[in-house]
Amino acid sequence: MNIHFFKYQGAGNDFILIDHSASPIKDIDYEWVKKICDRRFGVGGDGLMFLTSHPDYDFEMLYFNSDGRPGSMCGNGGRCIVAFAKHLGIIDKETNFLAVDGPHYAKISAEGNWVELQMIDIDTIGRDGEAYVLNTGSPHYVARMENLATYDVYHEGKAIRNNETYKKEGINVNFVEDKGDHLFVRTFERGVEDETYACGTGVTAVALSMALHKQQSGHLKTPVKVLGGDLSVEFDYNGRQFTNVFLCGPAEKVFEGELNW
CATH class of the missing domain: 3.10.310.10 (Diaminopimelate Epimerase; Chain A, domain 1)
Structure with a gap:
């Protein structure tokens, strides 16, 4: 057929x-x-x-x-x-x-x-050491990074996804570099078991985590660059909850x- x-x-x-x-x-x-x-x-x-x-x-x-x-x-x-x-x-x-x-x-x-x-509203963001952990419809681990363009995302992301904490359920592992006017994000995705050119729930998780990290609030719009192009995440944050979260892109x-x- x-x-x-x-x-x-x-x-x-x-x-x-x-x-x-x-x-x-x-x-x-x-x-x-x-x-x-x-x-x-x-x-x-x-x-x-x-x-x-x-x-x-x-x-x-x-x-x-x-x-x-x-x-x-x-x-x-x-x-x-x-x-x-x-x-x-x-x-x-x-x-x-x-x-x-x-x-x-x-x-x-x-x-x-x-x-x-x-996307769904978020009111809980946890920590794993220096990393942020949250669920934006899929579970995500967010780690800040420098020199991300040359970082070994495949092996480092795979190691985190398969460590004792996350191996059973799996987690998507995001690395982010703050470029000032935008965030640069690379993601190792569970289920694909490899780095992908973009991850929408991952980009969302990164934008929210970085707003928390930088103690931002109000109506925010975060431009994000991924290997496959440009996305943006818009949301409201009142210091307790992320609402009206939109993932925008082609x-x-x-x-x-x-x-x-």
Whole structure:
């Protein structure tokens, strides 16, 4: 059986998307997902998403990591599936959809290539030594760093993700360098088990952690550079809680094709 798919990317974070809006998804073959996400034997992607129907929302986002297993919230994936929903004619300029961490609101440009996705509110940020630990829909570890461009993110991030504290559940490991007018971020992602070009929930976690670190408050907008391009995070912080958190950036269709199901 052939199934039509689309490939989208958001700041280099790339995803395979499949329209299943006519009916719910059942009996996912995890090995099939893993194979399709493989960059040599499949289409290749950091993850795969099904857009499926939901009675109370415009659509539901079902996300799978490239290891084939169901994933936690993916911010760039969320932005890409909003662009996909617009392409399909399911939404226009705004949407309310359901993801694994709950409902999300998003706005999309008329051209359909710029998406502002509302993330969950955050009221708890922990510490692990000098690092910050928080959950922005996915669990994240945030470490400040200098000379990040030449840092060994793969080996250092893998070591933290697999240490005794985080090995069982896994954690995404972010390294950030404060460049003054923007933050530079690199991320080792669980589920992909490698460094990715961008991580939306990771960029969000970094922006909030750095606001706490620098004792900032009010309405804040944080420009962020990742390996795959530019993103920004906007939010309100009153010294206790982060609200109205939006992950903003590009979401672009790359190509489409047919898969053997």
